[in-house]
Amino acid sequence: MRAYVEVNLKAIKNNIALVRGKTSAQILAVVKADAYGHGLVPVAKCAIESGASWLGVALLEEAITLRESGISTPIISWLTPPSSDFKKAIELDIDLSIPSLKHLELIVAAGKAIGKRPRVHIEIDTGMGRGGLLGEWAEFLIAISGAEVDVVGFWSHFARADEPDEIANSNQLAEFESKLAELIGIGINPKYIHFANSAATLTNSKSHKDIIRLGIAMYGLSPDVNSLGTSTQLDLETAMTLKAELHLVKRVPAGSPIGYGATESTARDTKLAIVSMGYSDGIPRCTSNSTGVFVGGAKAPIIGRVSMDQFVVDLGPDSNAQSGDIAEVFGGLGYSVDDWASAAGTINYEIVTRIASRVPRIYV
Numbered sequence: 001m002r003a004y005v006e007v008n009l010k011a012i013k014n015n016i017a018l019v020r021g022k023t024s025a026q027i028l029a030v031v032k033a034d035a036y037g038h039g040l041v042p043v044a045k046c047a048i049e050s051g052a053s054w055l056g057v058a059l060l061e062e063a064i065t066l067r068e069s070g071i072s073t074p075i076i077s078w079l080t081p082p083s084s085d086f087k088k089a090i091e092l093d094i095d096l097s098i099p100s101l102k103h104l105e106l107i108v109a110a111g112k113a114i115g116k117r118p119r120v121h122i123e124i125d126t127g128m129g130r131g132g133l134l135g136e137w138a139e140f141l142i143a144i145s146g147a148e149v150d151v152v153g154f155w156s157h158f159a160r161a162d163e164p165d166e167i168a169n170s171n172q173l174a175e176f177e178s179k180l181a182e183l184i185g186i187g188i189n190p191k192y193i194h195f196a197n198s199a200a201t202l203t204n205s206k207s208h209k210d211i212i213r214l215g216i217a218m219y220g221l222s223p224d225v226n227s228l229g230t231s232t233q234l235d236l237e238t239a240m241t242l243k244a245e246l247h248l249v250k251r252v253p254a255g256s257p258i259g260y261g262a263t264e265s266t267a268r269d270t271k272l273a274i275v276s277m278g279y280s281d282g283i284p285r286c287t288s289n290s291t292g293v294f295v296g297g298a299k300a301p302i303i304g305r306v307s308m309d310q311f312v313v314d315l316g317p318d319s320n321a322q323s324g325d326i327a328e329v330f331g332g333l334g335y336s337v338d339d340w341a342s343a344a345g346t347i348n349y350e351i352v353t354r355i356a357s358r359v360p361r362i363y364v
């Protein structure tokens with residue numbers, strides 16, 4: 001096969017088991033962005049079988065796909081701009097986040113229109129400056145009392161959970177507690193309080209509350225290799241391996257320019273392999289030769305620029321790799337997701353989520 005993602009569902013199961021051993025909170029499996037590139041429905045089903053009792057997605061479309069595939073587990077959708085189909089969400093028992101007064105109005109109106117009370121989670125901005133109520137809080141407290149919604153949750157999100165000693169984390173938690181007290185003060189006492197992402201789950205048990213929202217660690221990747229350690233150090237099993245076939249292998253003399261712009265040339269007589277994936281498949285173009293693939297029993301570094309559908313690796317003169325061989329782009333043998341992330345100047349989250357939909361996902 002030209003190129004494919006192999007997803008090890010057992011790894012996801014083990015990662016959830018590891019986290020279950022560290023918390024008494026319920027687990028919400030974050031499966032947004034096609035389950036971080038691993039495949040929405042298969043990962044959601046695996047997470048539920050492994051003990052997750054909630055699912056979380058950004059988009060309503062993702063939540064709808066989950067419901068249409070027969071999943072009845074509670075789902076929260078938290079990125080729903082005003083044009084979202086709130087009626088459909090309420091019909092399908094999808095929990096909605098409320099980050100603003102306008103969302104409250106739209107969701108209440110949608111509930112009235114179909115004669116069903118929406119289930120909502122109030123989202124507050126405790127210092128990330130992204131989603132959530134901040135300046136409208138006083139007005140919101142008035143609007144929410146008596147509003148025709150079931151407030152089942154109250155939540156916020158950390159900006160710096162991957163820096164566990166950062167004072168901003170305790171400031172965010174304090175702000176959270178004080179807003180929650182105000183809500184309880186007006187007689188609204190949500191059953192599910194949630195705050196922690198993977199990094200907070202691993203480093204800050206005070207933030208666990210009733211539900212932890214587990215994303216990157218469930219996929220077996222470290223939330224931050226520098227501050228929290230590698231996935232191996234965290235006992236996580238990376239679920240995704242990316243593989244691609246060698247389109248061809250050929251001998252070239254020293255001094256051969258490679259690829260667009262001839263940015264690099266061979267340093268010696270060598271063998272090259274053309275790997276049949278490129279930036280349209282999600283291979284970052286801005287990589288350096290600090291990464292590559294594993295094939296023929298050895299690492300082969302990238303040489304020259306990544307093209308749209310292919311890139312070139314230097315196999316070395318003695319490689320026995322052949323055209324048609326399957327190279328591991330990242331996985332357990334040669335280069336890791338984190339190697340690719342650092343070569344591209346980004347984070348492992350981006351490397352796994354950017355793999356294009358034209359690359360099939362295979363479950364092992």
Ligand SMILES: *Cc1c(COP(=O)(O)O)cnc(C)c1O
Pocket residue numbers: 030032078157196197198199213214215216217223
């Ligand atoms: C993506 C996301 C998470 C999961 O974050 P990880 O760092 O991958 O664990 C949790 N909560 C919200 C609101 C998110 O958007």
